[in-house]
Amino acid sequence: MRRFISHKTINLISQTTTSSISSSSPSPNSPSLSPNSPLTSLLRFFSTLHPSSPDSMASDYSATPITMDNINPKVLKCEYAVRGEIVSIAQTLQQNLKDNPGSHPFDEILYCNIGNPQSLAQQPITFFREVLALCDHPSILDKSETQGLFSADAIERAFQILEQIPGRATGAYSHSQGIKGLRDTIASGMKARDGFPADPNDLFLTDGASPAVHMMMQLLIRSENDGILCPIPQYPLYSASIALHGGTLVPYYLDEQTGWGLEISELEHQLKTAKSKGIDVRALVVINPGNPTGQVLGEANQREIVEFCKKEGLVLLADEVYQENVYVPDKKFHSFKKISRSMGYGETDISLVSFQSVSKGFYGECGKRGGYMEVTGFSPEVREQIYKLASVNLCSNISGQILASLIMSPPKVGDESYESFSAEKEAILSSLARRAKTLEDALNSLEGVTCNRAEGAMYLFPCINLPDKAIKAAEEAKTAPDAFYAKHLLNATGIVVVPGSGFRQVPGTWHFRCTILPQEEKIPAIVSRLTEFHKKFMDEFRG
């Protein structure tokens, strides 16, 4: 990537460099750079290395047919802030720190931008990895050495799983919805969770939850006149997918004052407004627990939401990937399927799609790209179309499929791994709860910052009341005020957060999303660096 983001990165570095050099009183946030400073050399490095430097770029590629003017405008429109500009700068700084240690006021980049626990040293759950390894290389299953290396229940589980895979072939394309035996296991796990049956034929296993979301958007969106109700703030996969499929995101605002409450009156208001503009609203996205907002919906609220979808003829798209990440004793996760069925709504009463992923939970197996959706309340003919969409990519990866079955059927009391598994799980979840609370308290102690608690998920989404002078400076730098704040934070501390504008927010308010994932021993340093930075930032811009 470094190569072709170089243009943007160079611009950003140039901006920083220029503005700092011209500044008479350099602040720690925008360090003044000499012509021999590491950032300047980096800039020079980029310019010399790549023939496609800003100056020569246009002419260089003039003989090739594809330009920014003739690519699909939907692609241009799509945005994905979680891996956007700030992360590009962070990667450049990280390389810079590696090449020139001591060149910045921090010695490492602290990635709080993405829910990627294992990138921050969280260890995988042992049982899951034992089973995956054995399924990858089944010929060791019968060897005596294997008994010494793997737990007995992992070996047994690997045998069971291989039995469920036609021909024990973990290297074969599977059924396009996923291996039937694994779907059976997942359906049993869902039944145990909800108290209502799940049909394995309703499950579509996918490479993480993202392709499942795309599949539903592809099915539902015909043109820009088709709208999808999405929470604001939202996880940018939704805005990106809606943009790519050419639909319209119909926003509904979560109420920050009531802990990111989801008000039915707001849904009604936004639906009515959209309809008056000729938008055919087709579905409602609900993210529970919330991303980036961290709230966990109450049961009564969930019933209202189901009722709203039923009444208005909307598909309920329930993003439930954080179902195992709940940190407060007064809240509990309930699937929308359980809520709907407990209200007496059956298969043919309401169209409901639930997304789940192996990337989240306490296991955080992001790199395995496992996930699934449960599709209920669609006619057989429409389901056949969803199946066709799944079949075009043949199937999702088998390790991800196996892992999806494991998260829904972990070791049980009496299994050899049960105690160590439970200990690993408990250690991660309780530590996440402590980290969430510490960061929440720290954020709330900052001038002009308010932060709702992270009841669930992996994020805090504090509101920053930015001084006018900072907003003006951001305008001059042609960047959103929260991005301005986030860039200064990064440059001063190495802490990477995502500006609230990447998730959308009530106009005129500014936020950032910060994960609770850095390892617990790093949290005090993050708190003190953030606190110190914030004070200086406010001092500089208080006006």
Added chain:
Amino acid sequence: MRRFISHKTINLISQTTTSSISSSSPSPNSPSLSPNSPLTSLLRFFSTLHPSSPDSMASDYSATPITMDNINPKVLKCEYAVRGEIVSIAQTLQQNLKDNPGSHPFDEILYCNIGNPQSLAQQPITFFREVLALCDHPSILDKSETQGLFSADAIERAFQILEQIPGRATGAYSHSQGIKGLRDTIASGMKARDGFPADPNDLFLTDGASPAVHMMMQLLIRSENDGILCPIPQYPLYSASIALHGGTLVPYYLDEQTGWGLEISELEHQLKTAKSKGIDVRALVVINPGNPTGQVLGEANQREIVEFCKKEGLVLLADEVYQENVYVPDKKFHSFKKISRSMGYGETDISLVSFQSVSKGFYGECGKRGGYMEVTGFSPEVREQIYKLASVNLCSNISGQILASLIMSPPKVGDESYESFSAEKEAILSSLARRAKTLEDALNSLEGVTCNRAEGAMYLFPCINLPDKAIKAAEEAKTAPDAFYAKHLLNATGIVVVPGSGFRQVPGTWHFRCTILPQEEKIPAIVSRLTEFHKKFMDEFRG
């Protein structure tokens, strides 16, 4: 899946049942069924089990909002025959055989419909699986038992790979293009293959090659006025992806008479025709070795193709996933990158995307969903847009990424695994070559059938000169004549092939695609069953 394809399946079974019952002289292809026959019970089983049987279906789902009339019409338009109707029938028959052994004139279903070697008992390459297992569960790397279970070079390779992964975290999202160290390895392998350097920053690792193809179609297609030149016959991923993205497939016909030759005059003719209809042709898809056609392009022909794309300003989309599957001594695979560079065309002269996959080759690791594309000749700004598309789904699965690096850097002379690896590779490839030749000869011995040789890939695509009576019978059954043939073949022999109409073909000609993948010991039975069936079919329909 079984559930929601039941409607179609029931219709198919009903058709078969009805037509056979009314027939006074039942043929072996359409067995006469008593009211207590297994197929009839199956039909009854479907009707009772699912409330959504044909009769009640419409009313059942009338309370739900999504219907065939209001889903995205692009989804309706998309077709994917490799997993279509014939495969659904085969799955039903397979279940049927399991529940009622002896109920059909065959005792197993022989899947020749899909390039899925491990589903047909091909064993994975040991070295690859050793490395994958060790990367999945790195904590066993240092244990003494591991030495007894794994080869020394697999252990060493796993250590190397883990070193390349930031934090050794195989469970973390990676860079959206894939782990940099693995891309370095792949780029080295490409350089060794081509004699020209490859830039790791040009590589985008994906979950199999399919998502890479979709990404390029998404970038290039703005509306139905954008056309993509595709070979006919083609692999239906292309027609499906173009349909889903709302573009126009501009066909160019391969010349069956000259062994599926790719004539530049045909490209010119079709380009001109498309332009005259107002189509903006943006890219040329070339599949080499060919799917479903099995030909391997000659070097001179490849140079003409590059020149054509250069002259006409087309992106060359080179599907090179069968690069390791070449079976004839007089042909050799050359990448289009190598051809372009050897012609003196550099990075800024031609836009070229090459697709590669771990699913094909001799290793056939379809279920691992590994693959990549090499993107050259696009400006940095456009590349940034491709990166953005990749980043929306975060990254491809890490096991697939690791495997992609392994196929491009297999064990070398002197490595402990080298000999066993080479033996496994040679055994698979030489057996595939023998199977291809045996099946090709068998097909060519059938009345009215001609079949080009499979120089590469995994398929034969014979032309069947169907008798008028068969074509008429197919019309009456409202099915394409080659699908009619394929269904009869399946019902009589259990052999599953894909009708040529799924790949498109010269109008008025009929083909089917048959893989060369069934295990070698099953080939004689396939040949004799096919020969016997074909004779009876021709006897029945010769007229």
